[in-house]
Amino acid sequence: MKDLRRILVYRLGSLGDTIVALPALHLIARAYPDAERWMLTNFNINEKAAPVAQVLNGTGLIHNYIEYPIGTRNLRTLIKLREKIRQLRPDVLLYLTESRSLLKTLRDALFFRWCGLRRLIGVPYIADLRTCQRSEDGMYEYEGARLTRCIRELGDAQLDNMDSFNLVLSTDERQAAQAALAPLSSRPLLAVSIGAKVDVKDWGDQNWSVLISRLSETFPVCGLVMVGAGVERDRSEMLAKNWNGAFINLCGKLTVRESAAVLEHCHLFVGHDSGPMHLAAAVGTPCVGIFSSRSLPGVWFPYGKQHRVIYHHIECQGCVLNDCMIRHKSCINSITVDEVLRQVLEQAMDRFSVSAGKTATDSLVVG
DSSP states (O other): OOOSSSSEEEEOOOOHHHHHHHHHHHHHHSSTSSSSSEEESSSOTTTSSOHHHHTTTTTSSSOOEEEOTTTOHHHHHHHHHHHHHHHHHOEEEEEEEEEEESHHHHHHHHHHHTTTOEEEEEEOOOOOHHOOOOOOSSSSSOOHHHHHHHHHHGOOOTTGGGGGOOOOOOOOHHHHHHHGGGTTTTTOEEEEOOOOHHHHGOOOOHHOOOOHHHHHHHHHOEEEEEOGGGHHHHHHHHHHTTOOOOOOOOTTSSSSHHHHHHHHOOOOHHHHHHHHHHHHHHHTTEEEEEEOSSSSSTSSSSSSSSSSSEEEOOOOTTTTOOOSSSSSSSHHTOOOOHHHHHHHHHHHHSSSSOHHHHHHHSSSEEE
């Protein structure tokens, strides 16, 4: 690959969006090892979402950032952004966005041309690259795999190699995690996250209360670790009181990367379709994911065969709604505590000493 002085990666989103892009970012770093790698990204979305820089700082994948003002249509703001990009003078732009329409894709390409960029890699002009492909079993391609297809001219992203999701956690971050987990001593650990950026992904307090109570009965020797954003702390504390044994509530107490180090120590993660779920998967912790049908099945599932996902097929799947006013979240609300508990038991049989018998199920529950 030709040596370049500076490259610009365009990627928006928060924690989960960053994790699924890690294989593509590692591929870019391998393709341009000596280049100064910048990212054009949003700095904040909402109080429940960790910005990209908090995830990537310390990995060496990105060296610096330019803020992209999400949703702006202000010409003056766009002109200021253009001037920043022109002053940076990147040799190439790597385009890593979520699936979007051809019109928006062309608009983006024209904007970057306007900024003086002559070479754009990864712009999905053809429909096959703009959408996750459907397989014969009705599942859809992982979003991270689609991103790597867009930049396949750079080489093999090695998606099935766990190093492609490596967050390069530091000694200090791992020590902070060990200190945070000290109250649970040497217990096997179960991590739970009840947070979700949008309401349609939230399974509800009643379900979580019953599940945590039953998990406590099933895994009496385990310690419970609640993880998530600071705004989820009070809710997590309330729900964790359904756990009869030792627990700690780390919501908002650690950085994103320190939380990743905590999840490295956990034997199992249970949670919504959320950033913490993707973070757990990135560090190799098996996940049980509770999914609404907001997205198509497979696109945002945790990557890897070691995970279990509960996702109910319904006619309106892939709606991408934030709030479900008509069907009242019938997709995620139809998931029962028994379904989730069964999947946790399947995952935990060779990790914990359990008090319930094994129920044989498939590795993926899709109702």
